[in-house]
Amino acid sequence: MAVFDIQPIVSELAYIRQKWRVSQGRPLESGGRNFPAPAAMKTIVNDLRGILFPMRLGPIDLRQESEDFYVGHTLDSTLHALLDQVRLELAYQHRHEPLDEDTLEAISIEKVQAFAGALPEIRRLLDSDTLAAYAGDPAARSVDEILLCYPGLHAMIHHRIAHRFYQLELPLLARMTSEIAHSETGIDIHPGARIGEHFFIDHGTGVVIGETAIIGNNVRIYQAVTLGAKRFPSDADGALTKGLPRHPIVEDDVVIYAGATILGRVTLGKGCTIGGNVWLIHDVAPGAHVTQAGYQGTQTCDPAQEQSPAV
Numbered sequence: 001m002a003v004f005d006i007q008p009i010v011s012e013l014a015y016i017r018q019k020w021r022v023s024q025g026r027p028l029e030s031g032g033r034n035f036p037a038p039a040a041m042k043t044i045v046n047d048l049r050g051i052l053f054p055m056r057l058g059p060i061d062l063r064q065e066s067e068d069f070y071v072g073h074t075l076d077s078t079l080h081a082l083l084d085q086v087r088l089e090l091a092y093q094h095r096h097e098p099l100d101e102d103t104l105e106a107i108s109i110e111k112v113q114a115f116a117g118a119l120p121e122i123r124r125l126l127d128s129d130t131l132a133a134y135a136g137d138p139a140a141r142s143v144d145e146i147l148l149c150y151p152g153l154h155a156m157i158h159h160r161i162a163h164r165f166y167q168l169e170l171p172l173l174a175r176m177t178s179e180i181a182h183s184e185t186g187i188d189i190h191p192g193a194r195i196g197e198h199f200f201i202d203h204g205t206g207v208v209i210g211e212t213a214i215i216g217n218n219v220r221i222y223q224a225v226t227l228g229a230k231r232f233p234s235d236a237d238g239a240l241t242k243g244l245p246r247h248p249i250v251e252d253d254v255v256i257y258a259g260a261t262i263l264g265r266v267t268l269g270k271g272c273t274i275g276g277n278v279w280l281i282h283d284v285a286p287g288a289h290v291t292q293a294g295y296q297g298t299q300t301c302d303p304a305q306e307q308s309p310a311v
Helices: 007-023 038-052 064-093 101-117 119-136 143-149 151-167 171-185
Strands: 226-228 261-263 289-291 294-296
Touching: 038 064, 038 119, 038 151, 038 171, 064 101, 064 171, 101 119, 119 143, 119 151, 151 171
Parallel strands: 226 261
Antiparallel strands: 289 294
C-alpha cells in the first residue's frame, strides 16, 4: 500500500492559511465557521421554492388538502435554518466590532421576519413573470410548463429571493442565492439589480445583468444579452470605487434581442427595441428601433418584427 509524505504539505497549507488570515485581519483563535454556508443556502432556497409554489415545486406526493400545512411547517423550519445563516452573516459583517449576543439575535430575527413578510409579494411578482413568459413565447403551451421548465423563470425565482436579501443588507446570502441559479442556468443576475414586474428572459443562457441595473415593467430580453458597466472608476489609491450607478436603465415595454450588449449608465426609453448583436453605449429614445444597420430615431417597430423567435 502506497504511503504519501503529506505532513510537509499540511504544514505549508497551514502556514499559507495563517498568513492569509493575518493579512485580512482575521482572528486566529480557535472557533467554528464564521460565515454562511453555500450548501445550507441551497437547501433553504430549494425549500423556499416549494413554499412559493407548493403544488409545482414542492414534494411530489403533496396533495392540495395538505398544501397549507406543508407551507406552514416548511416555512417555520426554513426560517429557523435561515436565521442560523443570517446570524453568521451579521457576525461576519461585524467581525471587527462584534455585536453582543442579544443585539445580534434581535437584529437577525428582525431581518428574517422582514424577509418572510416579503414572500407574498415575491410570489405575486413571480406570477407576473410567468404570465409574461407565456404571453411572450409562442412555443409555451401552459404556465405550468414555464414554471417547471424555463431557465429564465428559474433564475427569476432566485433573483426575487436574492434581491430581498440584498435589500435587507445581507449581501453574502443574496450572492449565494443568485449564484445557485447562475450555475444551474447560465443566467447571471446580480441580486442588486432592480427588476419590475412581468419580466421575461427567453432561452436565457449567457444573460448578464449588473448590480445597479434598473429594469421597468413588461421587459423582454433574449439569450446572451449583457446589461453591463462601461468602465470601473478608481479611487486615489487605484482601487475600484464600489456602489456607483454604472449599469443601464431599461424603461417599460422594452425588448432586447439576442446577443445585444448595453454598457454604462445609459437609458433605453419606453417601448424601444434593441436588435440582436447590437453594441450600445448611448441612450435610446422611447419607441426607437436600434439595429446593427443603424439607429431609427423614433420609429416604432412593425408588430410582426416583435414576434418572439422562440421555438
